Amino acid sequence: MTYLARREVIHKDLASRNCVIDDTLQVKITDNALSRDLFPMDYHCLGDNENRPVQWVVLESLVNNEFFSASDVWAFRVMLWELMTLGQTPYVDMDPFEMAVYLKDVNDPAVQLS
Structure with a gap:
C-alpha cells in the first residue's frame, strides 16, 4: 500500500478477497474484478448505480463517494482485521444501507468492527 500511495494510486477495493500469495509467500494486492463475481454479497448499490464494498469503505467515502489514500488506509485496517479473524x-x-449512520453514531469506529 505504501508503494501505491507513493505513486498516488487509490485502490478503492482493498480487502482480503483482492489479495494473493505468491510462491515466496509475499502478499500481493490485486483488483482483478473477479471479486465482484465471486463475492457478490460484499458489494452493494446505495442508490447511485455504483456497487461498492460498503463494509470496507470509510464513512467519508460512503457519504461523499470520494476516495483518497486515507480511504485505502481505512480499508487496509479492515483487511488486517479480516486476516486476524481468519476471514470473517x-x-x-x-x-449495508445503515453503515453510514452506524459509523456516524459510534464513538470510536476504529474499535467497532463486528
Whole structure:
C-alpha cells in the first residue's frame, strides 16, 4: 500500500478477497474484478448505480463517494482485521444501507468492527 500511495494510486477495493500469495509467500494486492463475481454479497448499490464494498469503505467515502489514500488506509485496517479473524466479514450483521449512520453514531469506529 505504501508503494501505491507513493505513486498516488487509490485502490478503492482493498480487502482480503483482492489479495494473493505468491510462491515466496509475499502478499500481493490485486483488483482483478473477479471479486465482484465471486463475492457478490460484499458489494452493494446505495442508490447511485455504483456497487461498492460498503463494509470496507470509510464513512467519508460512503457519504461523499470520494476516495483518497486515507480511504485505502481505512480499508487496509479492515483487511488486517479480516486476516486476524481468519476471514470473517466485517460488520456482518449490519445492513449495508445503515453503515453510514452506524459509523456516524459510534464513538470510536476504529474499535467497532463486528
